[in-house]
Amino acid sequence: MDTGHDTAGAVPELSLKLDDQLCFSLYATSLAMNKIYRKLLGQLGLTYPQYLVMMVLWERDDVTVSEIGERLYLDSATLTPLLKRMEAMELLTRARDARDERQVIIRLSDKGRALRKAAVPVPGSVFCAAACPVEELVQLKVQLDTLRERLAAACG
Structure with missing residues (x-):
């Protein structure tokens, strides 16, 4: 696949074939x-x-909704209903910050x-399903990041 860059800085015309699209490969892999x-x-x-939110909280408990949003690249309009459902599941609590009522603290x-403890086997199971060397997965993650x-x- 062409990188889209040549020495003159011009971008060549790229294919409109579905199987040539990086975005489609990412999308299908995500599915x-x-x-x-x-x-x-x-x-x-x-x-x-919900698993992503839990991983953020397992790393560091007692964080604001905006901190979770920054880590997960999600806005509060997306997170708020998710966090409310998780609170109803009794996985976390939501409370206004006493120092700043605009902030909601998640614990x-x-x-x-x-x-x-029950989630510990999940990453290993995903690794096994990928069926490739750990170095390859680490390199792929770095490239995707x-x-x-x-x-x-x-x-912007």
């Missing part, structure tokens, strides 16, 4: 990844977005903390 996670997380009673409940950063910079 396959989500299918694996759906199976694994169903056993935990979590959706993938793990005992049930949310306990769920961490770099691509995300470049695309974000291009969006």
